[in-house]
Amino acid sequence: MTNALEIEGLTKQYGDGFQALKGIDLHVSQGDFFALLGPNGAGKSTTLGIVSSLVNKSSGKVRVFGYDIDTHLVQAKLNLGVVPQEFNFNQFEKVFDIVTTQAGYYGIPLGRASQSAEKYLKQLGLWDKRNTPARMLSGGMKRRLMIARALVHEPKLLILDEPTAGVDIELRRSMWAFLEQINREGTTIILTTHYLEEAEALCRNIAIIDRGRIVKHTSKRDLLQQLSVETFILDTEQELDGAPALEGVSCRINNEGALEVDVEKGQGLNAVFAQLDALGIKVVSMRTKANRLEELFLRLVEENASDSAKDLEGAA
Amino acid sequence: MRIEALWVAFYTIVIREIRRFTRIWPQTLLPPAVTMTLYFIIFGNLIGSRIGQMGGFTYMQFIVPGLIMMAVITNSYSNVVSSFFSMKFQRSIEELLVSPVPNWVILAGYVTGGMARGLGIGLIVTLVSLAFTHLTIHNLPMVVITVFLTSALFSVGGFINAMLATKFDDISIVPTFVLTPLTYLGGVFYSIGLLPDFWQGVSMANPILYMVNGFRYGILGVSDVNPFVSLGMILVFIVLLSLVALRMLQRGKGIRH
Numbered sequence: 001m002t003n004a005l006e007i008e009g010l011t012k013q014y015g016d017g018f019q020a021l022k023g024i025d026l027h028v029s030q031g032d033f034f035a036l037l038g039p040n041g042a043g044k045s046t047t048l049g050i051v052s053s054l055v056n057k058s059s060g061k062v063r064v065f066g067y068d069i070d071t072h073l074v075q076a077k078l079n080l081g082v083v084p085q086e087f088n089f090n091q092f093e094k095v096f097d098i099v100t101t102q103a104g105y106y107g108i109p110l111g112r113a114s115q116s117a118e119k120y121l122k123q124l125g126l127w128d129k130r131n132t133p134a135r136m137l138s139g140g141m142k143r144r145l146m147i148a149r150a151l152v153h154e155p156k157l158l159i160l161d162e163p164t165a166g167v168d169i170e171l172r173r174s175m176w177a178f179l180e181q182i183n184r185e186g187t188t189i190i191l192t193t194h195y196l197e198e199a200e201a202l203c204r205n206i207a208i209i210d211r212g213r214i215v216k217h218t219s220k221r222d223l224l225q226q227l228s229v230e231t232f233i234l235d236t237e238q239e240l241d242g243a244p245a246l247e248g249v250s251c252r253i254n255n256e257g258a259l260e261v262d263v264e265k266g267q268g269l270n271a272v273f274a275q276l277d278a279l280g281i282k283v284v285s286m287r288t289k290a291n292r293l294e295e296l297f298l299r300l301v302e303e304n305a306s307d308s309a310k311d312l313e314g315a316a
Numbered sequence: 317m318r319i320e321a322l323w324v325a326f327y328t329i330v331i332r333e334i335r336r337f338t339r340i341w342p343q344t345l346l347p348p349a350v351t352m353t354l355y356f357i358i359f360g361n362l363i364g365s366r367i368g369q370m371g372g373f374t375y376m377q378f379i380v381p382g383l384i385m386m387a388v389i390t391n392s393y394s395n396v397v398s399s400f401f402s403m404k405f406q407r408s409i410e411e412l413l414v415s416p417v418p419n420w421v422i423l424a425g426y427v428t429g430g431m432a433r434g435l436g437i438g439l440i441v442t443l444v445s446l447a448f449t450h451l452t453i454h455n456l457p458m459v460v461i462t463v464f465l466t467s468a469l470f471s472v473g474g475f476i477n478a479m480l481a482t483k484f485d486d487i488s489i490v491p492t493f494v495l496t497p498l499t500y501l502g503g504v505f506y507s508i509g510l511l512p513d514f515w516q517g518v519s520m521a522n523p524i525l526y527m528v529n530g531f532r533y534g535i536l537g538v539s540d541v542n543p544f545v546s547l548g549m550i551l552v553f554i555v556l557l558s559l560v561a562l563r564m565l566q567r568g569k570g571i572r573h
Contacts, residue, residue: 107321
């Protein structure tokens with residue numbers, strides 16, 4: 001089956017000489033929920049900007065559902081919906097007009113555009129605001145407006161560049177539910193985010209980009225399996241004065257007074273509970289320390305920074 | 317894109333442009349009507365009555381075609397330059413860039429939007445002028461063709477200005493320091509026959525002179541230059557500037573990194 005997105009040897013050098021991308025290879029399968037992660041300035045937005053025709057590439061190939069953007073740009077664009085990082089609509093236009101105008105750019109007549117706009121504005125809770133100028137919307141509403149606008153032409157691939165930045169937790173969860181729903185219905189989604197728990201909750205496959213290079217490109221499951229140690233937080237019935245001596249695991253009392261236990265993969269928790277039980281410590285609740293993906297992300301980025309420094313030393 | 321889809325994309329841009337300038341009508345439609353009324357009262361009635369005839373017509377009749385053309389030129393230009401630059405500034409131009417609309421449809425949509433405002437203002441000014449003088453049309457096709465082509469030309473000019481502009485100052489430089497002087501010196505208020513030979517020669521290098529005189533010929537039947545030369549020049553400039561604008565769009569000048 002054709003991939004939703006294929007990127008080969010993609011490079012980008014800006015006018016000031018800055019090399020933002022140094023040969024990116026990436027593929028996203030149809031139906032995937034894919035996360036492109038990386039620190040600020042890593043090249044995420046440049047990559048997605050090239051895919052969505054907002055940035056000119058220096059070299060390399062990009063194909064959207066098999067359509068090469070150099071030779072079949074119109075077909076590639078018809079399959080693509082883009083939700084950018086920053087608000088990029090006319091603040092003085094009404095919500096409904098913004099969405100139907102975007103449909104018009106895709107050649108969708110006003111009748112059909114209005115039906116599609118109504119469908120997505122309702123699903124995203126903006127129908128009551130359809131006659132409101134965009135500048136009057138809250139930040140979360142503006143983000144949802146950009147999602148409705150990106151979906152109005154029913155693209156098969158939706159790119160979201162930090163869609164939940166600055167959105168409160170409740171709204172973020174409802175946006176997650178919406179994105180999961182359209183993904184289940186067949187839309188391939190590529191997401192960049194700084195909230196790593198978002199990628200962990202939503203995505204099946206992940207690429208990590210740093211300094212213009214892909215440093216990891218695998219499934220979330222494989223990535224998480226690379227964690228050798230997982231940390232659990234145990235809330236105890238009685239307040240502990242200090243960390244108990246537990247054989248085979250390291251533990252400590254965290255800032256909240258809860259017990260943090262580092263457990264190696266495959267070790268299991270039964271021995272820990274048995275020891276705590278023997279010490280008369282009753283555990284009332286337990287949770288995984290957030291965020292597993294964050295630990296991996298930091299480790300991979302640090303490794304890449306170290307490799308880059310070695311390369312520079314070698315070059316010197 | 318299929319032809320039907322291209323047509324939908326084109327009229328979507330045009331309708332959005334018309335919606336924009338009618339939404340802010342106190343800034344776009346009212347000021348030219350007020351300004352031109354003042355021109356008619358002060359230059360046409362008060363000063364014009366002391367000037368006497370020019371080119372065989374009353375001074376009021378003589379300046380009406382030039383003032384209509386001046387309004388068409390400045391409004392066609394400023395509509396496109398301010399609308400397109402605002403889209404760049406607000407980044408809503410990205411809505412178009414991610415879509416499959418071809419560059420020539422984008423250009424045609426903006427130019428038509430600029431023409432809608434320019435010609436709309438031209439009509440308003442014409443109606444205002446009827447309160448001050450009687451207008452007879454000498455050559456209707458010449459009037460219509462000249463005003464349409466001039467409006468199209470300055471809409472394309474405004475588009476190029478907007479592509480090149482990086483800040484709001486840049487969109488007022490050309491109208492203030494180029495368009496206004498060329499329009500005032502383009503025979504709106506006088507016949508270049510009144511000028512010494514040297515300045516007549518200099519005036520012939522002013523492209524706006526040809527447009528004003530082509531339009532004046534259509535209305536009054538008098539012109540300082542051959543009206544068909546005027547039409548030819550406008551057409552050549554439209555083609556050249558459109559090619560420049562399309563090239564800039566293709567390269568993403570000022571709109572793509």
